[in-house]
Amino acid sequence: xxxxxxxxxxxxxxxxxxxxxxxxxxxxxxxxxxxxxxxxxxxxxxxxxxxxxxxxxxxxxxxxxxxxxxxxxxxxxxxxxxxxxxxxxxxxxxxxxxxxxxxxxxxxxx
DNA sequence: CTAATGACGACAC
DNA sequence: CGTGTCGCCATTA
Numbered sequence: 001x002x003x004x005x006x007x008x009x010x011x012x013x014x015x016x017x018x019x020x021x022x023x024x025x026x027x028x029x030x031x032x033x034x035x036x037x038x039x040x041x042x043x044x045x046x047x048x049x050x051x052x053x054x055x056x057x058x059x060x061x062x063x064x065x066x067x068x069x070x071x072x073x074x075x076x077x078x079x080x081x082x083x084x085x086x087x088x089x090x091x092x093x094x095x096x097x098x099x100x101x102x103x104x105x106x107x108x109x110x
Numbered sequence: 111c112t113a114a115t116g117a118c119g120a121c122a123c
Numbered sequence: 124c125g126t127g128t129c130g131c132c133a134t135t136a
Binding site: 024025026029035036037038039040041042043044045046049059062063064065069070071072073074 | 116117118119120
Binding site: 112113114115116118119120121122123 | 125126127128129130131132133134135136
């Protein structure tokens with residue numbers, strides 16, 4: 001599997017996250033067969049920002065394994081948190097979602 | 111080519 | 124149970 005394939009698959013998975021659900025970087029990485037690629041998933045999403053068509057991917061639904069919105073700084077203002085709240089995602093902390101309640105496992109979708 | 115970095119995660123203390 | 128370390132690997136300096 002090439003680097004480009006990995007990136008594309010990450011985007012595919014992200015695009016399929018249901019509204020009101022969230023998943024983690026590590027879960028996506030494992031789902032793609034690269035258990036140690038959690039950081040790469042984050043990097044792939046980071047590149048979406050540069051990418052023009054990046055806006056059409058719900059990258060705000062991807063949080064770390066604890067449900068923390070570690071990527072909020074890459075979104076304008078509090079748009080990441082606002083969008084999640086708007087989708088009905090429950091927060092345990094101001095920047096932490098209830099991931100156990102809203103977790104979406106990419107593996108189940110394959 | 112080497113070194114530092116990061117939207118992570120597992121494990122040791 | 125919070126904090127520190129280390130492994131991870133593409134990307135950038």
